[in-house]
Amino acid sequence: MLDPLELQVFPSCYNCISWSEDGEIAVATGEYVQVLTPTPPSKREANGNASHFSSTDWHTTRFRANVFTVSEWPIMFPQPRDRFSVGAEQSMSTVVGVAWSSPGLARYRRSVLAVLTSNMVLSIYALIGTQGKWTRIAIVNKALESHFREDVGNDTPRSPKSNVRSFTWTPPLKIPTENLLLSGPESRWGIALLAVTNDDNDMVFLKVQPPAVQDASLDTLRVEAVYSVSLPVKYDHIVQPGSVFASALQSGVRTLSLASGPWLYHSQQSEVNDDGPLSATLNVAGIQETKLRVVKLNFELEPLMDVSGNEPSYNLLFNAVENTAFPIQDIGDFHLTGPIHWAHKIGSDRMSIAVGGVAGLALINLPAHIYSGQNVEDGDTDSHYYPMVENSMYGIERTGQGHYGRISGMTVAADPDTEAQILHFGTVGGYAAIKPLANGTEIDAPTQAPWNYQVEEVRERFDIDRDLGGLAVSRIWGLSSTHGLMAAAVTLHPGDMVEYRTNAEDRVTIVFSTASGQPVHPESVPFLRGNPTNSIEFIRERRDVVLQYILGTANDNGAKRTLSSKVLYAAACCAIVQSQNAELLSNARGFLERLAATSGVDVTDEVAKCYAPGSTIDAKSADELNAPSADIFEKCEVCDTGIAWYSAQEAQCATGHVFVRCSLTGLVIQEPGISKFCSKCDREYIDEDLITLSPANDTQQACKSLSDVFDTCIYCNGRFRP
Incomplete structure (x- = not known):
């Protein structure tokens, strides 16, 4: 479960929260911006709490946004x-x-x-x-x-x-x-x-x-x-x-x-x-x-x-x-205050725009040709204005309570299963509602948001702790959504007195929900779950795709031919050690034969093992490492001995020093501080911007070229972190 998150800050504006596709949450809090980053799934799995996501699983940091230099903001x-x-x-x-x-x-x-x-x-x-x-x-x-x-x-x-x-x-x-x-x-x-x-x-x-x-x-x-x-x-x-x-x-x-x-x-x-x-x-x-x-x-x-x-x-x-073709006149009599949000389902020829107003919500459904600026035809648009009324039962009588506070947060979340677009919005008075957006006429009025029960639970705890007798009120300061999830920033206040609050008592609670209002399970969230599979077959398949691209550049006479011989040799050795693909092994053998013919380097052992997939390549001797054009071979920087090839994930020199191999190039990572890591599966890669510490400039250029093509993790498509 994704539990509510309490922060010791107070929002400084409406629409105070924003949620990125990487899972980072930013909250506007006065002079500072609070940034919440989810813990990588690999670390949560190591701690044994992969199915539960609590407040301790968020990394919290903040930075001050109101400090400017004279050049940035002149006096x-x-x-x-x-x-x-x-x-x-x-x-x-x-x-x-x-x-x-x-x-x-x-x-x-x-x-x-x-x-x-x-x-x-x-x-x-x-x-x-x-x-x-x-x-x-x-x-x-x-x-x-x-x-x-x-x-x-x-x-x-x-x-x-x-x-x-x-x-x-x-x-x-x-x-x-x-x-x-x-x-x-x-x-x-x-x-x-x-x-x-x-x-x-x-x-x-x-x-x-x-x-x-x-x-x-x-x-x-x-x-x-x-x-x-x-x-x-x-x-x-x-x-x-x-x-x-x-x-x-x-x-x-x-x-x-x-x-x-x-x-x-x-x-x-x-x-x-x-x-x-x-x-x-x-x-x-x-x-x-x-x-x-x-x-x-x-x-x-x-x-x-x-x-x-x-x-x-x-x-x-x-x-x-x-x-000018936009049907603004359909809602011209309403007092609009914002916010605004668009909704469009991929493949549909219609879209919707929701606009907040005084004590209500304006919704326009229009076709794509009006969106493109073409003339309006009768019956093309549907415009509705929904008053914010909360229905309640008093005995056998059904009454409606009107809400006149402005809408302070609005977002559209797409249900991953049905791909339905659902509008979520809330007011400063604590009114929270949802409105499914269809492609046809929007007649049904908004209903109470299912995630409002989480807000009520937090409000009741606040009320009991301060003995307010049920008079505590909640205020919604902003909504944001990503990957079919929704987050709401909520504050709590006493409702029967003038509030006095110091900075030490500042609190904002962030509640999470799915698009349909159900609790969030971390294993269903792309940036919260780990690698979908770690099977040998899956890893081998993903590596083969990369190796096929790298070795294919050796035969390419176009712009892609920018990789160094060291990276190409590492790809060929990786194919020999791990791959079972006959075409890939044939490309590796072809490159090694051309390498021997053009540079004179001895790769007879490697060429022979291209016919025996799954073989290991022994570490090179001192004479082979000192031979001409031998810079393609890897050498331990600690003891100057050769490094053997027995795995695509790690390497070991002749005297026993163990290193990690780059998950993209297969090169040994020997220097500290030149790595980047996948934020989902925590695999290690050579950082193309930090490899300048190495004297091999051609290797640096090769890493940059490959990183431009494979700019996310090749195994789980996660983005990198330092």
Whole structure:
């Protein structure tokens, strides 16, 4: 079971919690961000509690987010009214928003964390170094300053154009594998985009790219604006639109509560030309004043001709406009406050958008052609507004209790079994409900959330401990979901008195549930369960896939031919020791024969054993290790003796020193501190960024090339950690 988790902190904003695909939970807690990382399954299995996940199985760390250097946040003295925000400039820069990106931006293809503070600075954090220190690696405001350089005056260090009011990550823009223009990380992890709004109600889309070379001590993201669109304020609740009063009201309206919809890919390829341009559409919705505004971002990949060297063979084109086809008028009479959440089932031609309002929830179900900006047809959309009413029984009479607190958290979790999309939301008054999202008409009203019983259990304990006589109340501060799971951040308060609380009494409880509201079993969670199987057949099969790729590069005359002879020799020896695949052994024999013919190195014993799978390879003698071109053979750095091949997991030299082999390359790991580990199965790999400690530069390049292709664990697909 995944037990509720209690933290000695207090939330500093609504939507205070974010859950990454790697299982890391970030909570906004005033000046700090609390990060919870699940213990690797291998360590829990060693402790004998693999089927139970308690609070001790979370690694808790925090970092301070309101400390800036002068270059990051210049000192700004009082400015004219249009440029100076007293609240932002004099605030403690507390955290007002956190959100994880999709995987692929940080080191080891992990997620980065975007943190918005009350001084309107949006920072991006990632784990840096082997000690796992959270470090600010980018500031989005600098990209906004560069994008609006002509509109930003030189007489002030900041302007409304560079102040970030709200933000949201978009889903990764993935290029289909059948398109041959992209064959790198953009196909597997996608292109990361960040949508932000500023004080001038501009919505800006920024592309976030990982650095070209990742270093253990320094890691910076490249953030650049790709397109912006202005959203002029439409204030319809005033009598005289051109009055001074109207101008004062309009100047205070901001676009907040951003949420990104999914990417819809459009096929523009013809039967004659299979390399036609690739295009996609995405919508981002926000709340401006009390109205919904939707911006459509169009993407097109343009192939380039006559490309030479390492230059990209494509060009990314973006264009953003307001989506006027969106049926905003269907919910125009409702007072919307946010948050917003989109829901879309893969393969379906319809999607839903849920928007929080005063004492209710607005839900719009629309087809894909409206999402793409085409004209609206009668009957295409279904719009409903559900009041937040909790039904209860008093004797034989059924009554309804209305809730008027704003929605403070909203998320959509997909049931892994039925793939049904279920909307979860909660209010500051403790009202929690769910709403299944179908492709048809949404008529059924929301029902009480099944996970609310966990909140009630925590509330009752709080009530009994403080003798409140049943008057304790709970408040929901945020919801987040991943892999079909849902997490809710809840605080408890006395309901019959003025609350006095010191920092020592700060508490927030995180409760977990499945999409359907059932308790969470760790063995059903991808990042909580270990390797699905450790059988010899499974390990051998996965190794054969990697070895086939490595040895296949020896016969490849294209760009893949970058591996060193040392890595290729290790792959051939690994195939001899472990593999039973005749084709793989034939490739190993072919490489060894070519190696002997070109370099003159003696590999007669290895070639002979290619006909006898499962054989062992003896350690080389001193004369063989000192022969020309003998650098492909492994030598113990402790005693300078040869290392035998008898296993693909470990190695031993002639005098008995034992080492671990890299799970990807098969090379011996002899130096301390150059390894990375799988966060799920704890297998050890050579860290391609730390192997610079070794003088073998060709081996370093080979490890980098292989790590670009196999950037997750080859056995369990888990991401790496230092």
